[in-house]
Amino acid sequence: xxxxxxxxxxxxxxxxxxxxxxxxxxxxxxxxxxxxxxxxxxxxxxxxxxxxxxxxxxxxxxxxxxxxxxxxxxxxxxxxxxxxxxxxxxxxxxxxxxxxxxxxxxxxxxxxxxxxxxxxxxxxxxxxxxxxxxxxxxxxxxxxxxxxxxxxxxxxxxxxxxxxxxxxxxxxxxxxxxxxxxxxxxxxxxxxxxxxxxxxxxxxxxxxxxxxxxxxxxxxxxxxxxxxxxxxxxxxxxxxxxxxxxxxxxxxxxxxxxxxxxxxxxxxxxxxxxxxxxxxxxxxxxxxxxxxxxxxxxxxxxxxxxxxxxxxxxxxxxxxxxxxxxxxxxxxxxxxxxxxxxxxxxxxxxxxxxxxxxxxxxxxxxxxxxxxxxxxxxxxxxxxxxxxxxxxxxxxxxxxxxxxxxxxxxxxxxxxxxxxxxxxxxxxxxxxxxxxxxxxxxxxxxxxxxxxxxxxxxxxxxxxxxxxxxxxxxxxxxxxxxxxxxxxxxxxxxxxxxxxxxxxxxxxxxxxxxxxxxxxxxxxxxxxxxxxxxxxxxxxxxxxxxxxxxxxxxxxxxxxxxxxxxxxxxxxxxxxxxxxxxxxxxxxxxxxxxxxxxxxxxxxxxxxxxxxxxxxxxxxxxxxxxxxxxx
Numbered sequence: 097x098x099x100x101x102x103x104x105x106x107x108x109x110x111x112x113x114x115x116x117x118x119x120x121x122x123x124x125x126x127x128x129x130x131x132x133x134x135x136x137x138x139x140x141x142x143x144x145x146x147x148x149x150x151x152x153x154x155x156x157x158x159x160x161x162x163x164x165x166x167x168x169x170x171x172x173x174x175x176x177x178x179x180x181x182x183x184x185x186x187x188x189x190x191x192x193x194x195x196x197x198x199x200x201x202x203x204x205x206x207x208x209x210x211x212x213x214x215x216x217x218x219x220x221x222x223x224x225x226x227x228x229x230x231x232x233x234x235x236x237x238x239x240x241x242x243x244x245x246x247x248x249x250x251x252x253x254x255x256x257x258x259x260x261x262x263x264x265x266x267x268x269x270x271x272x273x274x275x276x277x278x279x280x281x282x283x284x285x286x287x288x289x290x291x292x293x294x295x296x297x298x299x300x301x302x303x304x305x306x307x308x309x310x311x312x313x314x315x316x317x318x319x320x321x322x323x324x325x326x327x328x329x330x331x332x333x334x335x336x337x338x339x340x341x342x343x344x345x346x347x348x349x350x351x352x353x354x355x356x357x358x359x360x361x362x363x364x365x366x367x368x369x370x371x372x373x374x375x376x377x378x379x380x381x382x383x384x385x386x387x388x389x390x391x392x393x394x395x396x397x398x399x400x401x402x403x404x405x406x407x408x409x410x411x412x413x414x415x416x417x418x419x420x421x422x423x424x425x426x427x428x429x430x431x432x433x434x435x436x437x438x439x440x441x442x443x444x445x446x447x448x449x450x451x452x453x454x455x456x457x458x459x460x461x462x463x464x465x466x467x468x469x470x471x472x473x474x475x476x477x478x479x480x481x482x483x484x485x486x487x488x489x490x491x492x493x494x495x496x497x498x499x500x501x502x503x504x505x506x507x508x509x510x511x512x513x514x515x516x517x518x519x520x521x522x523x524x525x526x527x528x529x530x531x532x533x534x535x536x537x538x539x540x541x542x543x544x545x546x547x548x549x550x551x552x553x554x555x556x557x558x559x560x561x562x563x564x565x566x567x568x569x570x571x572x573x574x575x576x577x578x579x580x581x582x583x584x585x586x587x588x589x590x591x592x593x594x595x596x597x598x599x600x601x602x603x604x605x606x607x608x609x610x611x612x613x614x615x616x617x618x619x620x621x622x623x624x625x626x627x628x629x630x631x632x633x634x635x636x637x638x639x640x641x642x643x644x645x646x647x648x649x650x651x652x653x654x655x656x657x658x659x660x661x662x663x664x665x666x667x668x669x670x671x672x673x674x675x676x677x678x679x680x681x682x683x684x685x686x687x688x689x690x691x692x693x694x695x696x697x698x699x700x701x702x703x704x705x706x707x708x709x710x711x712x713x714x715x716x717x718x719x720x721x722x723x724x725x726x727x
Contacts, residue, residue, distance in 0.1 A: 101144055101208060103132075103216050108148035111223075116262075118226055123263045123398065128224035128233070132213040132258035135242075136203050141256070144209065146216050149259070155244035159251040165241035166293040167196040170397040171354075172232040173218055173260075175225045181218060183235070184397075186211060188354045193237055195352075196290035201250040202239060210237065213258050226262050234263045234398070266330070266398040267312065270405030273328060273394075274311040275377055276302055277410065280319040281326070281349070288326075288349035299329055311408060313394070317377060318349065325375045331396030332356035333404075335380060338388050340369040355395040377409065384414050458552045469494050469543040470550065471574075478555045493540035498555065498572035510555075510572040512542055515726055542576075546691040546708050548592050548674040551579045578726070580712050581678045581685025588678040598668035600698050609656045612638045668698040686713035 108129040116126055127149050135143045160166045171189045174182050190211070194204040214235060218225070225233040236259045241251030279302040282288025287295060299314070306314050315333065318324040326344055327333055332353040334343045341363050346352045363370050383389030384407070392404040407414040457474060467473045471494050475483045484495040498510050512521045521540045556573040614635020636642075640655035676689035693706045714724040 099208070101212050103212065104143075104145040105216070105220065106145065106147045107220065113223055118228070118231075118262065121226070121231070121262050121264045123266050124234070124261055126261055126263075128217075128221040128260045128262065130217060130221050131260075132217045134205075134209055134213065134256040136254040136256065137252070139203075141203075141206065141209055144213065146220060152255070152257075154242065157244040157246055159241035159243045159245060160293075162246060163241070163248060164292070164294045165200055165202060165251055165254075166238070167193065167200055167202065167240075168236060168238040168291055168293070169193045169196075170291075171235045171237070172397060173214075173225055173235060174232050175227050181222060181225060183214060183218075185354055185358065186214060188357065189237070192291065192352060192354070193239075196292055197239065199287055199290045200292055202241070202254060205237075205239065205256055209256070213256075217258050217260060221260060224260060224262050226264075228264070231262070231264050234261045235259075236261070266400070267394075267402045270403045271312045271394060272310060272406040272408070273313045273315050273404055274306045274309070274408040275315045275317060275325070275410075276306070277317060277322040277377075278302070280322075281316040281329075283319040284348055286348065289346070289351055291351065303329055309408070315407070323376055323378070325377060325380060326350050327353075328394050328396075328399075331394035331399040331402070333375075334359060334393055334395055335375065335383070335389055336391035337379070337383050339390075340371055342371045342373070342375055344375050345372040353396055355397055355400065359395055359401070380407075381409060381412070381414070456552055456554045467547075469540075470545050470547045471496060471542050473547065474553065474555070481555060493543065496574070508571050510574050511569045512574050512576065514545070514576045515578055544706070544708065545576065546674060546689065546693075546710065548672075548676065548691060549578050549689055549708075549710050551577045553577075578710070578712060579676075579678075579687055580714070581680040581687045586679070590674075590676045590678070592672070592674045594670075594672045596670045598670070598698055600665035610637060611635055612644075612654055612656070664700070665698045666696075666700055668696055668703075670695040683717075684713070684715040686711070 111129050113129070129149055130146050131149045132146050133143070133152075134141050134145075169189045169192065171186060172184055174184065176182055187207075190205070190207055193210070196202075197204050217235075218233070221233075237256070238259070239254055239256045242253045242255050243251035245251070279299075281299050282295060299316075303314055313329045313331075315328055316326045318326060324344070325333060327350050332343065332351065332355070334341055334356065336342070341360070343356060343360070344350055360370050360372070380389060380392075392407070394402045394404060457478065472483055474481055474496075482497045484497075496510060497508055509521070512519050519541050521542050554575040554577070556569075556575065612635045636654070638654060638656050640653045642654040643651045644654045645651055670693070672691065672693045674689055674691040676687060678687040679685065688711045689709070691706075691708045693704065693708075695703045695705070697703045710727070712724075712726045714722060716722050
């Protein structure tokens with residue numbers, strides 16, 4: 097702070113100190129006599145003032161009410177022994193406040209306004225700072241957009257305010273918390289690290305539901321899998337695992353807590369090992385069960401350092417006893433799984449919990465509309481899926497587009513994942529050259545999969561699906577899950593046989609038969625002329641008495657040849673036979689299938705004869721180890 101700011105002071109006519117019971121101070125309901133305000137307009141902060149606490153006039157059209165441009169902080173002033181007043185690490189709150197402002201497209205608040213505003217407010221309301229142990233004066237900096245404008249854009253004007261409220265402990269006992277696995281507080285790339293109003297608004301409903309079950313707070317988990325712990329509703333989380341302090345690392349979905357940072361610094365100074373990393377729910381639950389987790393607590397400005405006495409997780413009640421060890425008490429929980437979807441790495445999620453669209457087609461549906469290339473069987477079954485088969489015949493590849501093209505020049509086809517493993521579905525062909533040459537379509541990897549081996553196909557749409565598999569999934573994902581061993585303890589044998597007939601349906605009766613090959617109504621008299629006019633039909637009027645030279649040098653009558661195209665196509669046929677064996681025991685299962693596909697295409701000398709063999713097996717070695725193999 098370089099200079100003392102000019103802050104106008106208007107004192108309240110009468111203090112409310114005399115009617116305030118400092119032995120009964122509910123958090124956030126009793127406010128001191130004054131507040132600090134500053135206005136932002138035309139690119140600068142002006143009108144710095146301390147005025148009596150009370151309502152602030154505002155338009156009902158201000159941007160903060162409609163579009164959520166509002167941020168805040170939380171900090172505390174303490175009365176120390178001897179009467180000295182101290183504010184706990186205010187520079188950290190100022191830094192975080194401006195970090196939130198940047199993310200929400202709001203102006204930063206200069207450090208001198210932030211600090212001198214607090215000092216001016218504490219100077220005039222010093223008597224509001226409690227002297228009891230464990231009590232403090234909570235300081236709430238807040239900034240909100242004030243443009244009276246109904247339009248989605250960043251506001252041009254803002255108000256910065258400082259409010260203070262004397263308070264006792266936020267929590268008076270050890271916390272009973274619930275690990276939340278359905279709702280989310282923050283998403284990657286969002287505003288989870290900012291103290292903005294909307295972050296807390298989205299948590300209110302799940303928090304209210306948890307309170308009905310007797311919980312004091314929620315432990316939020318990651319939005320993608322709900323497998324990693326992030327923070328509590330009002331504080332960061334710290335665990336004692338194997339004698340080390342372990343806390344979820346700060347990321348875009350985790351608030352960088354001042355109290356958390358302080359504990360980490362003090363622990364390191366005391367020689368305690370600290371780990372800042374991703375902490376899984378499983379690690380915490382397992383740590384409780386095997387005794388490696390010996391303590392857990394919440395850390396925040398309001399919460400200070402509050403022990404966690406009980407954790408609720410999917411029907412389990414994890415209770416802290418007097419020795420600070422946690423024991424597991426199992427309670428009944430009935431769960432109905434609806435529309436379960438297998439996503440990345442085989443993780444099963446309920447379809448309604450996903451942040452992207454999913455369509456599924458089961459294996460029976462693929463067999464009823466059997467195609468040589470199994471992907472072609474999805475045509476008409478998945479909304480937004482466009483499948484184009486090439487002219488390469490039955491063994492050719494297919495082009496798949498999900499919800500339209502996303503790139504003008506790049507590849508628009510989706511990523512294919514078979515049993516959790518991404519595969520290369522490139523068209524294994526060559527590109528010809530010359531005026532009449534074309535590429536050779538030798539098929540793709542997906543066309544080699546036998547429909548009888550498929551349990552289901554899931555189509556993941558939308559940009560959010562790319563978060564599971566990275567940039568390769570930017571055009572969507574087609575997940576193929578193959579069949580596994582049956583649950584019957586006896587050997588299961590299955591035989592499928594299908595056949596289909598294909599005919600060319602397009603009629604060529606509309607072709608003209610008056611003029612022959614050539615241009616400018618001339619008859620080709622040279623071999624080169626025939627070659628250059630192969631695809632031209634504007635030669636002379638047909639006259640069988642005339643002789644012309646073909647591109648091969650032969651002399652033939654200049655006559656109309658009937659049914660030359662219809663006679664080219666043949667009747668095609670496809671025969672598929674699949675034999676499979678499956679079995680399972682208590683700890684292992686297997687499935688083996690052998691299939692033959694024989695196709696005679698409608699184009700002469702075209703077709704495919706394919707033999708395929710698949711094997712899948714799994715074995716359990718104890719409660720935590722399962723070995724799976726597929727070939």
